[in-house]
Amino acid sequence: MPAAHVQARLQELSVRWALPATAPGQLATLLTELELEPSSVTSVRDPAVAVDVHVADALSGLAVPEVRTAAAIADLGAGGGFPGLALAAALPAARVTLVESVGRKCEFLGRAASAAGLHNVEVRHSRAEEWRDGLGTQDVVTARALASLAVLAEYAAPLLRDGGALVAWKARVAPAEAEAGATAAGIVGLEPRPPVAVEPYAESGRRDLYVYLKVRSTPERFPRRPGMARKRPLAG
Numbered sequence: 127m128p129a130a131h132v133q134a135r136l137q138e139l140s141v142r143w144a145l146p147a148t149a150p151g152q153l154a155t156l157l158t159e160l161e162l163e164p165s166s167v168t169s170v171r172d173p174a175v176a177v178d179v180h181v182a183d184a185l186s187g188l189a190v191p192e193v194r195t196a197a198a199i200a201d202l203g204a205g206g207g208f209p210g211l212a213l214a215a216a217l218p219a220a221r222v223t224l225v226e227s228v229g230r231k232c233e234f235l236g237r238a239a240s241a242a243g244l245h246n247v248e249v250r251h252s253r254a255e256e257w258r259d260g261l262g263t264q265d266v267v268t269a270r271a272l273a274s275l276a277v278l279a280e281y282a283a284p285l286l287r288d289g290g291a292l293v294a295w296k297a298r299v300a301p302a303e304a305e306a307g308a309t310a311a312g313i314v315g316l317e318p319r320p321p322v323a324v325e326p327y328a329e330s331g332r333r334d335l336y337v338y339l340k341v342r343s344t345p346e347r348f349p350r351r352p353g354m355a356r357k358r359p360l361a362g
Contacts, residue, residue: 128154128157128158128161128173128174128177129173129174131174132154132157132173132174132177133150133154135177135178135182136150136153136154136177136181137150139153139177139181139182139185142185143185143188143216145185145215145216146215146216146218148215148218148243149215149216152215152242152243152244153181153212153215153242155238155241155242155243156181156207156211156212156215156238156241156242157173157176157177157180157181158173158241159234159237159238159241159242160173160176160180160206160207160238161173161176163234163238165230165231165234167205167206167207167230167231167234168180168205168206178326178327178329178330179327180206180207180208180212181208181212182326182327182330183208183209183270183295183326183327183330183333184208184209184210184211184212184213184270185209185212185213185216185326186295186324186325186326186333186335187209187213187268187293187295187335188213188216189322189324189335190291190293190322190335190337192265192266192290192291192293192337192339193213193217193266193268193291193293194217195265196217196220196265196266197219197220197221197265198220198221198223198263198264198265198266199213199214199217199220199221199222199223199264199265199266199267199268200222200223200225200257200260200264200266200267200268200285201213201222201223201224201225201267201268201269201270202225202254202267202268202269202272202278202281202282203225203226203227203254203269203270203271203272203273204224204225204226204231204235204249205226205228205231205271206231206234207224207234207235207238207239208270209268209270209295210222210224210235210247210268211224211235211238211239211242211244211247213268214239214244214246214247215242215244217246218246219246220246221246221248222244222246222247222248223247223248223249223250223260223264224239224247224248224249224250225250225252225253225254225257225260226249226250226251226252227251227252227253229251232249232250232251235247235249236249253352254281254282254285254349255281255349255350255351255352255353255354255355256349256352257285260285261284261285262284262285262286262287263285263287264285264286264287264290265286265287265290265291266286266290266291266292266293267281267282267285267286267290267291267292267293268292268293268294268295269281269282269292269293269294269295270294270295271295272294273355273356274303274306274307274359275294275296275299275303275304275306275307275310275311275336276303276306276307276309276310276359276360276361277310277355277356277359278292278294278307279292279307279310279311279314279316279338279360280310280314280348280349280350280355280359280360281349281355282316282338283311283314283315283316283340283344283348284314284344284348284349286316286340286344287340288340288341288343289339289340289341290339290340291337291338291339291340292316292336292337292338292340293335293336293337294335294336294337294338295333295335296321296333296334296335296336297331297333297334298332298333298334299334299336304318304336305361306359306361307336307338307361309360309361310359310360310361311338313345313360313361314344314345314348314360315340315341315342315343315344315345316338316339316340316341317338317339317340317341318336318337318338319337319338319339320337321334321335321336321337322334322335322337
């Protein structure tokens with residue numbers, strides 16, 4: 127199990143975000159699984175650091191009301207499991223699908239979820255554009271350190287139900303990226319909301335959660351072929 131100061135930090139986060147009683151233990155298990163994982167699923171594996179860089183950062187998504195109330199969440203490019211696994215611990219009534227295209231990362235995600243007793247997690251070995259079963263099924267799509275806002279809007283829109291939300295974890299972005307994201311969002315049926323400023327931990331500095339709501343149906347030509355969103359962005 128993580129050291130006492132990590133356990134104490136998890137309790138602090140539990141109080142801050144009003145987490146269920148099961149969450150601190152589950153999050154501690156996730157940190158242990160991450161530390162012991164032999165493959166390189168993330169560069170930050172020390173629980174003393176990961177408790178903030180991964181867990182606290184992931185839980186900051188709970189500042190967005192649509193995340194708090196979501197019944198179905200898809201975490202795109204789930205990688206080392208954050209924010210998806212942390213949100214699954216925080217929201218046990220939500221179904222959380224971890225969408226990841228790298229097989230060894232999917233294997234880790236499955237083991238970690240099982241070890242932590244996160245029975246509300248499903249791992250999908252797929253690119254976002256190829257996850258056909260997910261089309262129109264998600265209340266929230268999350269993404270952290272995955273792609274530009276314009277690309278994320280294109281990935282997320284086909285997966286969202288009407289009224290659903292894309293939530294993207296970002297450091298403060300350049301105006302050009304924000305503008306391109308808004309343009310792409312308009313094409314795929316999303317509408318940007320003001321970014322939600324968060325400070326997950328003392329040394330993090332300001333972070334922004336970029337939120338886009340699905341206000342119109344996404345045109346039938348989306349999703350495009352895998353890779354096209356990055357190769358030929360809708361804007362910028």
